[in-house]
Amino acid sequence: MKVRPVILIHGGAGNYKRFAAEDLEKRRVWLKKAAAEGFDALSSKSALDAVEVAVKVMEDSGVFNAGLGSVLSLNKKVEMDAAIMDGRDLGVGAVACISGFKNPVSIARRIMEETDHILIVGKAAERLAEFFGFKRYGNLITEAKLKRFERVYNDWIEGKRSRMLKIRKMILERKGLFDFTGTVGAVAIDSEGNVASAVSTGGYWLKLPGRVGDVPLVGCGFYADNNGGAASATGIGELIARLTLSKFCCDLMRAGVSAQKACEAAIDLITNKFGKGNAGIIAVDDKGNWGFAFNTAGMGRALMASGMDEPAVAIFDEEPFPTLS
Numbered sequence: 001m002k003v004r005p006v007i008l009i010h011g012g013a014g015n016y017k018r019f020a021a022e023d024l025e026k027r028r029v030w031l032k033k034a035a036a037e038g039f040d041a042l043s044s045k046s047a048l049d050a051v052e053v054a055v056k057v058m059e060d061s062g063v064f065n066a067g068l069g070s071v072l073s074l075n076k077k078v079e080m081d082a083a084i085m086d087g088r089d090l091g092v093g094a095v096a097c098i099s100g101f102k103n104p105v106s107i108a109r110r111i112m113e114e115t116d117h118i119l120i121v122g123k124a125a126e127r128l129a130e131f132f133g134f135k136r137y138g139n140l141i142t143e144a145k146l147k148r149f150e151r152v153y154n155d156w157i158e159g160k161r162s163r164m165l166k167i168r169k170m171i172l173e174r175k176g177l178f179d180f181t182g183t184v185g186a187v188a189i190d191s192e193g194n195v196a197s198a199v200s201t202g203g204y205w206l207k208l209p210g211r212v213g214d215v216p217l218v219g220c221g222f223y224a225d226n227n228g229g230a231a232s233a234t235g236i237g238e239l240i241a242r243l244t245l246s247k248f249c250c251d252l253m254r255a256g257v258s259a260q261k262a263c264e265a266a267i268d269l270i271t272n273k274f275g276k277g278n279a280g281i282i283a284v285d286d287k288g289n290w291g292f293a294f295n296t297a298g299m300g301r302a303l304m305a306s307g308m309d310e311p312a313v314a315i316f317d318e319e320p321f322p323t324l325s
């Protein structure tokens with residue numbers, strides 16, 4: 001049975017109300033480009049190629065918290081996580097705590113296709129990436145990021161941020177312990193009815209070195225099964241992982257719930273458990289319907305489906321965006 005090809009991507013859920021107009025505009029431009037290039041791959045190749053291409057474009061943009069735009073951990077280093085999943089055979093590849101490369105999603109894909117494992121972390125993942133022929137990239141830590149780090153760190157230490165309070169206490173008690181020391185995703189369905197999901201992130205500002213979130217964990221930041229659909233989550237990884245949010249969404253779709261209703265149920269679940277302001281999710285179901293939901297001020301997103309002239313892009317809830325029930 002032929003299905004209408006669709007790609008839906010996100011550039012992270014979060015408090016977009018704080019962003020300057022030009023920053024929002026940059027994100028819209030890159031979301032559109034990523035959806036358009038992902039859709040080209042969807043037309044000529046597969047859902048798997050489409051989600052990889054779209055996530056790669058966002059990793060290369062430098063404007064999202066993934067690849068070149070990845071934020072800094074508490075030791076002022078970049079540690080990225082990424083994953084990809086093929087709904088045809090439940091193939092999974094993921095990397096965690098990787099630095100020095102600009103496209104972790106493509107390394108994840110090679111792990112899926114060329115190893116017997118699903119997740120490789122840290123230095124071993126970096127060595128494997130070199131073995132696969134990926135070039136080291138030295139410019140992940142920029143002056144702008146270091147400046148922003150100082151602001152975020154000082155606000156946090158002064159108690160102006162409500163997150164990571166246990167780590168803050170630990171640092172205040174043992175200064176120097178760490179030597180002073182957002183997310184992109186895509187889901188797609190191709191004309192053969194194959195679904196895929198991909199995610200990539202730098203985690204979040206000031207996370208502990210070695211911390212791994214939802215992104216490389218199967219069923220948490222991503223899931224894809226031709227029998228049901230594909231989902232990709234964004235937000236606070238520790239909360240998303242506790243609820244295996246992407247698998248929850250895909251289980252609902254497998255039970256016949258539409259992509260939109262499954263996304264809404266996933267966001268209701270995380271909101272009921274942990275409150276608002278922590279997550280977003282996108283999905284396509286196995287019939288080619290798409291859905292999205294978030295409990296944050298916004299979620300950058302773009303959609304391209306056959307029959308559309310160009311990708312639809314939105315960040316806030318009140319903006320027009322093609323929505324199904």
Ligand code: GLY
Pocket residue numbers: 182183201202203204212213214215221233234235236237238
């Ligand atoms: N969802 C991204 C992270 O928490 O790492």
